[in-house]
Amino acid sequence: MVAISLSPENNDRTVFSDLPAIDLSWKRDKVGRLMVKACEEFGFFKLINHGVPKEVIDRVESESLEFFARPAAEKQRAGPPNPLGFGSKKIGFNGDTGDLEYLLLHANRPAIYQKVRNIGGRDPNIFSNLLGDYVDYTKDLACDLLEIMGEGLGLEDRNSFSKLVRDGQSDSLVRLNHYPSYESSVDQRLTAVIKSKEDKGTRIGFGEHSDPQLLTVLRSNDVEGLQIQSPLDGNVWIPVKSDPSAFFVNVGDALQAMTNGRFVSVRHRAIVTAQRSRLSMIFFATPSLQTRISPLSEMVTIENPLRYRPYTWAEYKKMMYSLRLASNRLELFQSDCKKESMALMR
Ligand SMILES: C=C1C[C@]23C[C@@]1(O)CC[C@H]2[C@@]12CC[C@H](O)[C@@](C)(C(=O)O1)[C@H]2[C@@H]3C(=O)O
Ligand SMILES: O=C(O)CCC(=O)C(=O)O
Ligand SMILES: [Fe+2]
Numbered sequence: 001m002v003a004i005s006l007s008p009e010n011n012d013r014t015v016f017s018d019l020p021a022i023d024l025s026w027k028r029d030k031v032g033r034l035m036v037k038a039c040e041e042f043g044f045f046k047l048i049n050h051g052v053p054k055e056v057i058d059r060v061e062s063e064s065l066e067f068f069a070r071p072a073a074e075k076q077r078a079g080p081p082n083p084l085g086f087g088s089k090k091i092g093f094n095g096d097t098g099d100l101e102y103l104l105l106h107a108n109r110p111a112i113y114q115k116v117r118n119i120g121g122r123d124p125n126i127f128s129n130l131l132g133d134y135v136d137y138t139k140d141l142a143c144d145l146l147e148i149m150g151e152g153l154g155l156e157d158r159n160s161f162s163k164l165v166r167d168g169q170s171d172s173l174v175r176l177n178h179y180p181s182y183e184s185s186v187d188q189r190l191t192a193v194i195k196s197k198e199d200k201g202t203r204i205g206f207g208e209h210s211d212p213q214l215l216t217v218l219r220s221n222d223v224e225g226l227q228i229q230s231p232l233d234g235n236v237w238i239p240v241k242s243d244p245s246a247f248f249v250n251v252g253d254a255l256q257a258m259t260n261g262r263f264v265s266v267r268h269r270a271i272v273t274a275q276r277s278r279l280s281m282i283f284f285a286t287p288s289l290q291t292r293i294s295p296l297s298e299m300v301t302i303e304n305p306l307r308y309r310p311y312t313w314a315e316y317k318k319m320m321y322s323l324r325l326a327s328n329r330l331e332l333f334q335s336d337c338k339k340e341s342m343a344l345m346r
Pocket of ligand 3 (some may be wrong): 210216268
């Protein structure tokens with residue numbers, strides 16, 4: 001399933017030519033086993049035969065492209081991103097930038113409608129309803145995946161993760177990212193400066209980071225750009241081959257914390273490589289603000305002692321918005337026991 005090969009130009013590095021792909025039509029216990037393996041090794045997998053109707057995806061994609069094609073002044077009526085709303089180039093509040101424009105909203109129909117109606121133009125109900133349908137499907141999918149993971153891990157309550165997202169107060173988000181093609185990019189100078197040698201000249205759409213939530217479910221058009229950081233070498237970025245018929249799923253910080261580090265919240269980024277524009281549509285499965293996130297007792301063992309201290313999602317969110325995109329946020333929530341063992345190793 002995972003092919004490993006050496007790149008000819010750089011034969012001291014291991015390059016992955018394929019990433020785990022999971023077919024949701026396989027037997028549930030096989031899916032569970034493979035998902036757990038993928039989340040432990042990569043924190044990432046590709047999902048096929050996911051059951052979200054193609055028609056729903058196609059319609060929201062075409063309405064989203066129509067939205068991004070509008071004049072800036074119209075799109076800005078859904079902004080500024082504070083942090084939700086329409087944004088262009090600026091990511092978060094701490095100076096991060098990227099070659100993209102986006103719409104970031106709470107993943108529920110009233111919140112979507114409230115922002116989208118400000119844009120005006122054609123009937124805003126059309127875009128709101130389509131986005132609402134997409135959110136319903138991707139939320140259900142995320143919850144199913146979290147349940148299957150619970151089963152695969154052999155949890156006493158297989159709904160331990162999914163119930164946090166099914167909660168009516170869930171802080172889940174939906175994000176549409178539009179990466180204009182080179183030619184149509186308004187300000188070509190905004191390319192982020194990247195540290196490593198191999199990355200010289202790489203144009204950054206969305207800089208490296210881990211997602212703070214539980215689980216991310218992403219679908220993009222057929223334009224490449226998503227990359228995940230190699231679990232073997234942080235300087236190696238593994239390109240994810242685009243597949244518009246699939247979803248790409250990654251573990252977030254909260255799931256890493258709840259599994260006491262068994263699942264890894266993978267660092268990833270989006271680069272702009274194409275002559276064509278890229279559109280990604282992402283659902284971030286998130287607990288409610290008051291949820292107390294802590295490693296499940298079943299995940300804490302003598303071999304794997306408690307790694308993270310409990311935190312509420314509100315506490316994490318406040319901290320994350322005060323930090324740069326690339327910061328390692330979860331590190332700040334390590335338990336005293338983990339800190340002590342790290343100090344002993346030094
Ligand atoms: C720079 C930032 C943007 C971000 C909030 C943050 O302060 C750090 C995390 C960023 C991120 C990454 C994943 C998601 O795209 C996102 C919505 C999230 O929850 O955390 C973004 C935040 C954002 O764009 O507002
Ligand atoms: O747009 C993409 O492909 C990835 C963006 C991303 O990682 C994010 O919005 O958190
Ligand atoms: Fe992300």
